[in-house]
Amino acid sequence: MPTTPETLAAALREKFGILIGDPVLFRGEASVQVTDPNRIVEVADYAKNQLALNYLVDISSLDHYGEDPRWTVVYELRGLEHKASIRLRTSVSEEKSELPSVTGIWRTANWHEREIYDMMGIRFSGHPDLRRILMWDGYPYFPLRKDFPLAGKPSELPDIAFTRPAPLEGGPFVTVAGGRDTVAREPRARNPE
Amino acid sequence: MASTQTLEIRDAAARASKPSPSGEEELIDVQGEKMVLNMGPSHPSTHGVLRLVLELDGEIVTQAMPDIGYLHRGDEKIAENMTYTQFIPYTDRLDYLAPLANNVAYALAVEKLMGIDKQLTPRCQHIRVICCELARVSAHLLGIGCFAMDVGALTVFMHTFTEREKIYNLAEAISGARLTNSYTRIGGLMRDLPPGWTDQCRQFLKEVVVCIDEVERLLTRNRIWVDRTRDIGVISKEMAIDFGLSGPNLRGSGVDYDVRKAHPYLLYDQLDFEVPVGSVGDCYDRYLVRMEEMRQSVRILHQCLDRLPGGPDNAGKEPINIPDGKTVLPDKAKVLTRMEELIHQFILVTQGLNAPPGEIYFGAENPKGELGFYIHSKGGGTPYRLKIRSPSFVNLSILPALLPGHMVSDTVSILGSIDFVMGECDR
Numbered sequence: 291m292p293t294t295p296e297t298l299a300a301a302l303r304e305k306f307g308i309l310i311g312d313p314v315l316f317r318g319e320a321s322v323q324v325t326d327p328n329r330i331v332e333v334a335d336y337a338k339n340q341l342a343l344n345y346l347v348d349i350s351s352l353d354h355y356g357e358d359p360r361w362t363v364v365y366e367l368r369g370l371e372h373k374a375s376i377r378l379r380t381s382v383s384e385e386k387s388e389l390p391s392v393t394g395i396w397r398t399a400n401w402h403e404r405e406i407y408d409m410m411g412i413r414f415s416g417h418p419d420l421r422r423i424l425m426w427d428g429y430p431y432f433p434l435r436k437d438f439p440l441a442g443k444p445s446e447l448p449d450i451a452f453t454r455p456a457p458l459e460g461g462p463f464v465t466v467a468g469g470r471d472t473v474a475r476e477p478r479a480r481n482p483e
Numbered sequence: 484m485a486s487t488q489t490l491e492i493r494d495a496a497a498r499a500s501k502p503s504p505s506g507e508e509e510l511i512d513v514q515g516e517k518m519v520l521n522m523g524p525s526h527p528s529t530h531g532v533l534r535l536v537l538e539l540d541g542e543i544v545t546q547a548m549p550d551i552g553y554l555h556r557g558d559e560k561i562a563e564n565m566t567y568t569q570f571i572p573y574t575d576r577l578d579y580l581a582p583l584a585n586n587v588a589y590a591l592a593v594e595k596l597m598g599i600d601k602q603l604t605p606r607c608q609h610i611r612v613i614c615c616e617l618a619r620v621s622a623h624l625l626g627i628g629c630f631a632m633d634v635g636a637l638t639v640f641m642h643t644f645t646e647r648e649k650i651y652n653l654a655e656a657i658s659g660a661r662l663t664n665s666y667t668r669i670g671g672l673m674r675d676l677p678p679g680w681t682d683q684c685r686q687f688l689k690e691v692v693v694c695i696d697e698v699e700r701l702l703t704r705n706r707i708w709v710d711r712t713r714d715i716g717v718i719s720k721e722m723a724i725d726f727g728l729s730g731p732n733l734r735g736s737g738v739d740y741d742v743r744k745a746h747p748y749l750l751y752d753q754l755d756f757e758v759p760v761g762s763v764g765d766c767y768d769r770y771l772v773r774m775e776e777m778r779q780s781v782r783i784l785h786q787c788l789d790r791l792p793g794g795p796d797n798a799g800k801e802p803i804n805i806p807d808g809k810t811v812l813p814d815k816a817k818v819l820t821r822m823e824e825l826i827h828q829f830i831l832v833t834q835g836l837n838a839p840p841g842e843i844y845f846g847a848e849n850p851k852g853e854l855g856f857y858i859h860s861k862g863g864g865t866p867y868r869l870k871i872r873s874p875s876f877v878n879l880s881i882l883p884a885l886l887p888g889h890m891v892s893d894t895v896s897i898l899g900s901i902d903f904v905m906g907e908c909d910r
Binding site: 317319345350351352353373375377396397400401409423424425426434438 | 551552555557559560561564595596598724725726727738740745746841842843844846853855857859867868870872876877879880884909910
């Protein structure tokens with residue numbers, strides 16, 4: 291039987307039971323929710339060694355600002371042999387903002403997790419070298435959070451760098467997703483709240 | 484503005500320049516002393532602004548710490564604040580050596596989200612494949628030219644850049660821009676090929692094959708080149724997969740994996756081409772893989788030009804864009820003369836297309852590796868989150884594991900063979 295996203299989701303479900311949520315199928319891809327972020331390493335280890343998902347394509351992060359749990363970390367797994375993929379998602383609350391690192395399973399996770407820490411401020415316990423990667427050491431904010439304004443916030447680091455907010459007024463047109471009405475949605479210059 | 488504060492900077496180079504508190508300590512073990520060398524961010528072989536902090540024991544690298552982010556522009560943040568179509572020009576600036584391929588990858592990702600990727604017109608698919616493969620030839624010509632220049636073979640660079648110039652001319656003819664093409668649109672293309680373009684492209688293919696042969700003669704059996712690249716920077720199969728390498732770097736290590744074959748998009752399942760694979764995983768293998776990929780791209784280009792639906796100058800009036808006014812920008816001539824198209828254009832430009840809620844990941848085989856877009860949509864015209872899986876970022880993450888044990892001069896070969904672009908790495 292060929293391996294497909296559906297069979298992978300079913301195999302995970304069979305092994306871990308209620309830890310794995312119902313698979314969401316969309317455009318030929320399957321995503322499953324891992325309900326307990328602390329057990330992500332266990333699931334990842336099983337996926338790599340038993341389901342031949344040996345290639346970690348990417349780790350992304352989502353900020354559901356104003357909702358609880360606030361963070362979602364998304365792992366995109368693929369098997370280079372059977373060529374099927376599955377997406378694991380796990381949610382972390384804002385108070386905790388920490389989940390175990392999967393660097394022990396795939397070494398490529400190292401930089402992806404550093405990037406998520408840098409951009410979103412989610413920490414990965416057990417990561418060998420959790421430092422900022424794109425922003426400079428000592429930068430005080432997490433710029434990909436939804437409450438960080440597009441124009442930026444002032445920050446400074448002596449002798450190395452400083453930033454000021456970008457002059458957005460009348461500047462680039464900012465479009466807002468899913469606004470109440472056309473006026474709220476359409477591209478126009480907006481000042482950060 | 485906040486007041487100045489003192490911060491502890493974890494920076495080996497800065498630390499090394501500081502005098503140690505007691506001067507005697509330095510004299511204790513002079514023999515085992517290690518030196519910290521700061522390579523980059525502005526160094527000819529770092530292809531942009533990569534900084535490497537190398538710890539050296541004599542001439543051997545014992546530890547390597549890449550420092551990236553000098554070109555970070557916040558593309559992912561910017562994407563959350565604009566419509567899907569508005570983001571197309573930003574994709575040009577990811578891997579700026581292959582902007583056409585980035586445009587195609589991004590357009591396909593959004594089309595997958597919209598569920599219209601199977602409806603693309605045949606002519607559009609052919610032109611997109613032509614764009615991708617031209618971009619691949621262009622990027623590999625530059626990659627090999629710079630790689631050879633970094634290890635001392637300057638002539639190769641001159642030959643490959645002459646050919647790249649012709650690709651820029653072709654790109655200029657189709658899109659009006661040489662570097663920042665922004666040629667694709669969601670559901671189609673900006674415009675059709677100009678008259679006579681396919682003949683120019685065929686002429687170029689004839690010439691580029693001569694250039695590839697010339698480079699082959701200059702390098703493949705060149706004693707110095709082989710000495711500088713063979714058995715240098717060996718990446719095993721397992722290591723390549725573990726570090727998530729993609730593109731020629733993964734295939735150079737002997738992993739037969741090409742997104743065009745494994746998950747065919749556009750026309751790739753109907754085209755006849757081979758995927759070259761290395762055997763050792765050293766710098767020389769990665770060079771050979773790139774050379775062969777260029778030849779295969781030329782094969783693909785010939786097939787697409789021969790089969791182009793509608794003929795070279797579209798005498799058959801084949802459509803380019805999907806005829807769906809609610810998703811795809813309508814033809815400009817019709818917008819100016821007809822009511823319905825005007826309304827569609829107005830809605831699409833002011834509100835963006837109406838994407839369904841959901842999340843997708845789409846990866847395309849770009850010259851540098853797998854360029855992927857993860858789009859999380861909550862509906863409406865803008866992505867809630869757009870993550871770019873950039874191949875250069877992932878490929879560079881292997882450096883701390885790969886460089887130790889090599890000579891400083893081999894670092895240059897290894898960097899050249901990994902062929903990265905910082906615009907894409909730092910986003």
